[in-house]
Amino acid sequence: MPERTLGFLMSPSRVSRRMAALSVVALAASLAACGGSSDGANTNAGATATLAVLETTDLHFNVRSYDYFKLAEDKSYGFERTATLVRAARKEFANTLLVDNGDTIQGTALADYEATINPIGCTQQLAMYKAMGALGFDAGTLGNHEFNYGLPFLNQVLGGGLDVDGVDASKKCVGAGFPMVLANVTSNKTKKPLVQPYTLLERTLTAKGADGKEVKLPIKIGVIGFTTPGIMNWDKRYLEGKVTTQGAVEAANKYVPELRAKGADVVVALLHGGMDASAYTPSMENPGLYLSKVAGIDAMVMGHQHGVFPDTAATPSFNLAGVDHKAGTVNGVPAVMANSWGKSLGVVQLALQWDGAKWVVNKAASKSELRNIQGKNAAGATVFVDADPAIAPLIETQHQAAIQYVKTPIGQTDFRMSTLFADVGDPGAIQIVNQAQQAYVAAYLKASLPQYAQLPVLSVSAPFKSGFQGGADYTDVAVGPLAINNAADLYLYPNTVYAVKVNGGDIKNWLEASAKRFNQIDPAKTTEQQLISTFPGYNFDMFTTADVQYEIDVTQPVGSRIKKLTYLGKPIDAAQEFVIATNNYRATSGKSFIDKLDGSGTIWASPDANRDVVIEHIRKNPAVTRVANGAAKSWRFAKVAVAGPVVFSSGANALPVAQAAGLTHISLLAADDGSGKGTSKYGVDLSK
Numbered sequence: 001m002p003e004r005t006l007g008f009l010m011s012p013s014r015v016s017r018r019m020a021a022l023s024v025v026a027l028a029a030s031l032a033a034c035g036g037s038s039d040g041a042n043t044n045a046g047a048t049a050t051l052a053v054l055e056t057t058d059l060h061f062n063v064r065s066y067d068y069f070k071l072a073e074d075k076s077y078g079f080e081r082t083a084t085l086v087r088a089a090r091k092e093f094a095n096t097l098l099v100d101n102g103d104t105i106q107g108t109a110l111a112d113y114e115a116t117i118n119p120i121g122c123t124q125q126l127a128m129y130k131a132m133g134a135l136g137f138d139a140g141t142l143g144n145h146e147f148n149y150g151l152p153f154l155n156q157v158l159g160g161g162l163d164v165d166g167v168d169a170s171k172k173c174v175g176a177g178f179p180m181v182l183a184n185v186t187s188n189k190t191k192k193p194l195v196q197p198y199t200l201l202e203r204t205l206t207a208k209g210a211d212g213k214e215v216k217l218p219i220k221i222g223v224i225g226f227t228t229p230g231i232m233n234w235d236k237r238y239l240e241g242k243v244t245t246q247g248a249v250e251a252a253n254k255y256v257p258e259l260r261a262k263g264a265d266v267v268v269a270l271l272h273g274g275m276d277a278s279a280y281t282p283s284m285e286n287p288g289l290y291l292s293k294v295a296g297i298d299a300m301v302m303g304h305q306h307g308v309f310p311d312t313a314a315t316p317s318f319n320l321a322g323v324d325h326k327a328g329t330v331n332g333v334p335a336v337m338a339n340s341w342g343k344s345l346g347v348v349q350l351a352l353q354w355d356g357a358k359w360v361v362n363k364a365a366s367k368s369e370l371r372n373i374q375g376k377n378a379a380g381a382t383v384f385v386d387a388d389p390a391i392a393p394l395i396e397t398q399h400q401a402a403i404q405y406v407k408t409p410i411g412q413t414d415f416r417m418s419t420l421f422a423d424v425g426d427p428g429a430i431q432i433v434n435q436a437q438q439a440y441v442a443a444y445l446k447a448s449l450p451q452y453a454q455l456p457v458l459s460v461s462a463p464f465k466s467g468f469q470g471g472a473d474y475t476d477v478a479v480g481p482l483a484i485n486n487a488a489d490l491y492l493y494p495n496t497v498y499a500v501k502v503n504g505g506d507i508k509n510w511l512e513a514s515a516k517r518f519n520q521i522d523p524a525k526t527t528e529q530q531l532i533s534t535f536p537g538y539n540f541d542m543f544t545t546a547d548v549q550y551e552i553d554v555t556q557p558v559g560s561r562i563k564k565l566t567y568l569g570k571p572i573d574a575a576q577e578f579v580i581a582t583n584n585y586r587a588t589s590g591k592s593f594i595d596k597l598d599g600s601g602t603i604w605a606s607p608d609a610n611r612d613v614v615i616e617h618i619r620k621n622p623a624v625t626r627v628a629n630g631a632a633k634s635w636r637f638a639k640v641a642v643a644g645p646v647v648f649s650s651g652a653n654a655l656p657v658a659q660a661a662g663l664t665h666i667s668l669l670a671a672d673d674g675s676g677k678g679t680s681k682y683g684v685d686l687s688k
């Protein structure tokens with residue numbers, strides 16, 4: 001077998017040939033060890049090496065630093081820049097292993113284009129894998145999003161071999177270009193792992209001999225992968241009856257000893273999951289704390305949560321027992337979680353010692369870190385790592401095709417959908433988001449969570465763009481065709497849809513928190529008062545449905561402003577239960593709204609982006625109208641006479657937008673409000 005240096009690619013056929021030959025190799029190695037040959041001069045015992053495990057995770061098909069919704073470059077993410085970090089790490093470390101942790105083939109318009117709009121053929125490589133091929137990955141695992149386009153497509157893009165109902169496993173296609181491993185998903189047809197559970201890579205390490213001289217020594221690196229059992233819910237329509245998931249810990253307990261028995265010097269676990277302090281269950285989404293305790297795992301790369309580990313922030317994101325941000329370890333195991341979209345490269349430096357026959361990991365001398373594509377220069381300005389110029393040309397044709405695709409109309413609107421006056425009552429750009437979220441969650445509960453299907457499903461959303469950065473910082477979709485890229489304007493953030501279970505009392509408190517958007521107005525004051533507080537617009541959650549009605553009394557202090565709150569025309573029952581569709585951000589970090597928004601109220605964490613849900617809703621309901629999609633006002637200001645003017649700023653000279661929304665209580669006071677941000681001053685008559 002030829003010697004190989006790390007970082008180079010093995011073809012899948014080569015991998016299987018190697019796998020077949022391994023048992024023989026392992027046997028030979030163990031015989032050598034039993035032979036008691038421990039002569040340092042001959043065996044190089046005492047040699048040391050560093051193996052740098054490099055992790056990408058949750059790339060989500062962001063090959064380019066490009067926002068397909070805004071149709072503009074965004075240097076804060078993109079594999080073309082992570083690639084530069086990889087190349088730098090390979091210069092720095094003699095021995096590297098490059099692994100991808102999944103959620104790789106879905107997430108951008110380019111991904112949808114290649115999977116569903118103009119599906120690539122068997123002889124064509126997925127653009128994401130083509131780009132990754134420029135660097136040569138050593139191994140990868142599958143995230144939950146790999147299952148989003150169904151098993152036949154996954155089989156094709158992985159090159160074939162998925163022996164499962166409904167799939168032609170014999171189909172040989174181009175494939176990913178690197179071995180994929182997944183230990184905790186089984187094909188119901190074969191009762192075997194859907195994808196090989198692990199791979200054993202044979203490489204040659206450049207080491208430092210006990211005499212200080214460079215020496216080349218062989219190593220066998222086991223790589224094993226795990227995905228989120230949640231795929232069975234999220235992609236139920238594709239997976240039910242076809243595959244079964246196992247817990248990561250159970251799968252590791254089964255296969256890690258196998259890898260060790262086959263002679264793995266080092267075992268690297270690719271966990272498409274993160275960390276969660278709750279008790280272990282086999283269906284656990286983020287079992288990192290428990291997987292790290294499985295004997296025989298030397299390094300663990302994580303993901304799925306789109307988080308960072310180790311985290312150098314003052315208040316680290318994973319503040320859990322066993323997690324050491326300084327050392328970069330989880331229960332003593334060197335670990336990383338490299339953010340998402342290529343924003344960071346995870347680097348685990350495994351310190352290895354050669355005992356004359358095999359490598360032993362010195363965990364205490366190992367360490368891990370993240371390297372980011374965004375940083376600050378000496379002057380404190382934000383700077384970005386340069387893009388690797390080799391990447392973009394590889395996918396340019398498909399990139400341009402995806403841009404054309406996002407410009408393609410999927411519907412049309414008969415009104416200007418804007419947040420210019422969302423703060424004073426225009427639901428014109430928010431209602432369609434609420435309608436899409438409501439329909440999506442209601443359909444899912446009916447199909448998959450029948451225990452909640454009897455509860456009313458409502459939705460809240462907020463004016464994400466509400467002038468914080470000036471007069472142009474508003475959602476503003478013109479009358480006419482609606483294209484996919486307009487969805488970014490309607491939904492600014494890459495959030496995912498979450499459903500939370502609350503009661504009527506919680507709804508009241510949630511709305512009270514949202515109403516912090518307004519300053520307390522003194523009715524007796526004769527001088528001008530600013531209506532809008534510093535509370536961000538993206539936190540001004542609101543309903544936009546005839547079913548829920550309420551008034552906001554801005555003369556009252558925070559916490560006592562929501563009046564006449566009704567559901568279906570009757571005062572809301574504080575004990576009645578509801579399901580509210582919202583986003584992952586609010587559902588998990590909204591404790592300042594109500595306690596249940598710390599994640600504990602979540603009954604469904606969907607895998608789909610709110611933005612994609614809005615796009616799908618428009619596809620199904622392409623004729624968007626003011627009457628049906630932009631006029632449902634759930635709230636109004638409580639009527640009160642104020643002695644002086646109550647004012648707010650919004651986009652320049654936009655009064656016709658307020659009038660078109662039927663807001664008769666708004667007036668233009670000054671074309672230039674004097675802020676220098678391109679905004680006008682408007683008055684609101686709270687007595688109307």
Ligand code: MN
Pocket residue numbers: 058060103143145304305306340
């Ligand atoms: Mn992901």
Ligand code: MG
Pocket residue numbers: 103143144145272303304305
């Ligand atoms: Mg994921």
